[in-house]
Amino acid sequence: MKSRIWEMDLGNEIPDSIYKYRVMSIKHLGELQDDFEVLDSEGKISSNPVFRSYIQKQQHNLPESFSEAKSIIVMAVFTPLMTVNFHYQGSTHKIMVPHYYDDGITEDQLKNTILSKIIGDCQYRVENARMHVLLKRLAVRTGLGKYGRNNLCYVEGMGSFLKLFAFFTDFSFNEDNWIEAEMMDSCTNCNVCLKHCPTGSISEDNFVINVDRCLSLYNEVSGEFPTWLNSSSHNALMGCMRCQLSCPANSEVATKTQKLDSVSEQETKKILDGCPDEELFQSLSEKLRMFKPEQASYFFPVISRNLQVLLRK
Numbered sequence: 303m304k305s306r307i308w309e310m311d312l313g314n315e316i317p318d319s320i321y322k323y324r325v326m327s328i329k330h331l332g333e334l335q336d337d338f339e340v341l342d343s344e345g346k347i348s349s350n351p352v353f354r355s356y357i358q359k360q361q362h363n364l365p366e367s368f369s370e371a372k373s374i375i376v377m378a379v380f381t382p383l384m385t386v387n388f389h390y391q392g393s394t395h396k397i398m399v400p401h402y403y404d405d406g407i408t409e410d411q412l413k414n415t416i417l418s419k420i421i422g423d424c425q426y427r428v429e430n431a432r433m434h435v436l437l438k439r440l441a442v443r444t445g446l447g448k449y450g451r452n453n454l455c456y457v458e459g460m461g462s463f464l465k466l467f468a469f470f471t472d473f474s475f476n477e478d479n480w481i482e483a484e485m486m487d488s489c490t491n492c493n494v495c496l497k498h499c500p501t502g503s504i505s506e507d508n509f510v511i512n513v514d515r516c517l518s519l520y521n522e523v524s525g526e527f528p529t530w531l532n533s534s535s536h537n538a539l540m541g542c543m544r545c546q547l548s549c550p551a552n553s554e555v556a557t558k559t560q561k562l563d564s565v566s567e568q569e570t571k572k573i574l575d576g577c578p579d580e581e582l583f584q585s586l587s588e589k590l591r592m593f594k595p596e597q598a599s600y601f602f603p604v605i606s607r608n609l610q611v612l613l614r615k
Contacts, residue, residue, distance in 0.1 A: 315415040323377045324444035327478040335362035348513035360436045371470040376440045378457040378464045386562040390570045398538040403591040426473040437466035444479040448486045449509035452495040452545040461552035495545035500535035517542040536611045563589040
């Protein structure tokens with residue numbers, strides 16, 4: 303059964319029901335950079351090289367090619383949790399796939415949505431800002447979302463099941479959203495996620511977690527797992543869902559889980575044996591929606607390693 307979102311005829315725009323947004327003047331970009339530098343100077347941002355590689359290019363500045371930009375639009379798109387059935391040794395194993403899959407929404411559709419529905423005039427320029435801003439901080443600072451104790455961004459109606467996008471535009475909005483970063487009120491007297499975190503990466507004091515202890519940092523890249531990481535911690539094909547599924551703020555959206563196409567017994571065996579071929583690459587790219595066939599040389603070893611751990615459980 304394919305995802306409802308993929309089967310939806312998205313056309314040139316995305317439906318109003320699956321996205322929310324906020325706008326901000328580009329004059330706040332410097333303040334966003336100050337936020338990062340303060341947290342970094344306080345030792346709250348991990349120096350882990352993998353994590354740093356994710357954020358090192360985001361300097362909260364305008365691209366030289368778009369110096370006339372006046373506003374930035376941050377969007378949250380609802381991204382339901384997926385599951386996929388792996389058939390192996392006569393049994394069916396349901397494995398979770400979080401937001402790493404392709405939901406079928408393109409950059410052009412996002413841009414068209416901004417021009418037609420948010421700006422309301424197609425003569426303006428809209429350019430992707432993902433390489434220039436830290437999306438989660440931007441979303442929280444504009445009031446689009448709030449931090450959870452687990453350091454994730456929560457948006458009303460979506461919980462933490464979402465993807466964030468940002469775009470620069472030369473359109474000047476009348477509104478300018480800029481607030482202090484806040485944690486959800488419901489987190490104040492709740493530590494459910496802390497109790498369920500399998501590696502102890504979540505702090506009771508604030509919404510900055512110990513990234514070096516976060517399972518997702520290790521199972522979304524190739525290589526051997528740290529010796530301290532217990533195999534029982536693993537719970538998804540990539541990433542981790544322990545804190546999100548246990549979170550009361552996700553209780554409603556967690557029921558909207560959808561299914562990816564099943565992986566056959568023969569395909570599962572090839573994955574576990576580490577013996578892929580072009581036919582398998584093509585099949586997995588269509589079923590899992592996590593990589594294109596030409597990207598398989600990077601993603602396949604990660605998926606093979608993770609699936610071995612999950613099925614051994």
